[in-house]
Amino acid sequence: MSRISIIGSGVVGSATGKGFHELGHKVIFYDISKEKREALKNDGYNVANNLSEALSQTDISFVCVNTPTHNSEQDLSQIFSVLQHITEYLNTAEKQHLLVFRSTILPGTMRNEIVNYLEKNCKTKRGIDYDVVYNPEFLRQNSSLDDFFSPDRVIIGEDHAQLSKILVEIYEPLTKNIIVTSFEAAELIKYASNCFLSLKISFFNEIGLICQHLGIDHKVVSLGVSLDKRIGKYGTEFGRPFDGMCLPKDTQALASFIKQNRIEPDLLEIALNINKKIEDLTSESQLVSDSTETHS
Numbered sequence: 275m276s277r278i279s280i281i282g283s284g285v286v287g288s289a290t291g292k293g294f295h296e297l298g299h300k301v302i303f304y305d306i307s308k309e310k311r312e313a314l315k316n317d318g319y320n321v322a323n324n325l326s327e328a329l330s331q332t333d334i335s336f337v338c339v340n341t342p343t344h345n346s347e348q349d350l351s352q353i354f355s356v357l358q359h360i361t362e363y364l365n366t367a368e369k370q371h372l373l374v375f376r377s378t379i380l381p382g383t384m385r386n387e388i389v390n391y392l393e394k395n396c397k398t399k400r401g402i403d404y405d406v407v408y409n410p411e412f413l414r415q416n417s418s419l420d421d422f423f424s425p426d427r428v429i430i431g432e433d434h435a436q437l438s439k440i441l442v443e444i445y446e447p448l449t450k451n452i453i454v455t456s457f458e459a460a461e462l463i464k465y466a467s468n469c470f471l472s473l474k475i476s477f478f479n480e481i482g483l484i485c486q487h488l489g490i491d492h493k494v495v496s497l498g499v500s501l502d503k504r505i506g507k508y509g510t511e512f513g514r515p516f517d518g519m520c521l522p523k524d525t526q527a528l529a530s531f532i533k534q535n536r537i538e539p540d541l542l543e544i545a546l547n548i549n550k551k552i553e554d555l556t557s558e559s560q561l562v563s564d565s566t567e568t569h570s
């Protein structure tokens with residue numbers, strides 16, 4: 275049994291903490307929102323009133339705060355707010371702590387922002403007093419707890435050996451597909467997964483527009499294509515843009531990041547343009563999807 279704290283108890287944090295709790299770990303939640311803390315307390319979970327209280331009673335913290343996209347750029351303000359409090363705690367801590375970052379973050383963020391901030395601001399030493407790993411989450415918002423218990427894979431990003439061992443042990447009951455890799459590869463795996471889903475949705479929306487133009491039944495075309503096991507059903511229905519909390523923000527953020535690295539994000543731009551077209555058509559009610567699928 276591990277002693278785990280959850281920092282940021284929204285969609286991802288709640289599912290992660292409740293999942294670990296059900297697996298028999300001792301879990302303490304913390305969220306800046308009093309409402310979220312009260313709701314978790316009312317459901318019978320352990321909740322800390324501040325971040326230090328959560329960290330001092332645990333050995334591993336999963337940081338699950340949000341990383342929204344603003345003007346196509348990732349906004350790390352919630353991460354930095356947490357880092358400031360973590361640093362205050364680490365500067366007086368008397369035991370080791372492992373920090374596990376769960377938020378979706380662009381390649382280079384762990385090394386250049388998070389590790390850099392901690393190493394500059396903590397009097398205690400990384401590798402001795404505390405350490406840091408990256409462990410992105412792939413769950414869907416509408417089935418977050420179920421997805422926690424049946425992950426297709428667990429990705430762990432680290433920059434020196436041994437750290438991942440603790441996390442591998444924690445995740446082993448859930449899946450055999452555990453990949454331990456670099457910070458940057460883990461960060462990009464998360465974005466590449468979400469951006470592939472955006473591309474897939476836009477591809478099938480384009481096929482749907484072609485069907486509409488030619489008077490072909492788009493439903494039978496989607497079905498006929500999606501029954502190919504290599505393709506599958508998710509995202510093949512016509513008339514829904516990619517929406518939800520993650521796909522638009524992550525596709526925009528990766529496209530912008532790629533541009534900053536002087537690479538043309540050709541496919542991602544096409545996916546975003548088709549998505550805009552479908553959004554416009556749905557808002558003009560020219561397309562009505564009967565899909566119940568959630569793209570998150």
Ligand SMILES: NC(=O)c1ccc[n+]([C@@H]2O[C@H](COP(=O)([O-])OP(=O)(O)OC[C@H]3O[C@@H](n4cnc5c(N)ncnc54)[C@H](O)[C@@H]3O)[C@@H](O)[C@H]2O)c1
Pocket residue numbers: 281282283284285286287304305306307310338339340341342352355356376377378379411412413414415519520570
């Ligand atoms: N929602 C999804 O389906 C999903 C799936 C996979 C990955 N992600 C990624 O996981 C991350 C979290 O997403 P989410 O949907 O859970 O976000 P969310 O907004 O639901 O939860 C974030 C929580 O962090 C809290 N918070 C903000 N600042 C804080 C601070 N300083 N201290 C403590 N708590 C603080 C907020 O009050 C909020 O409850 C994002 O990076 C997102 O891209 C989300």
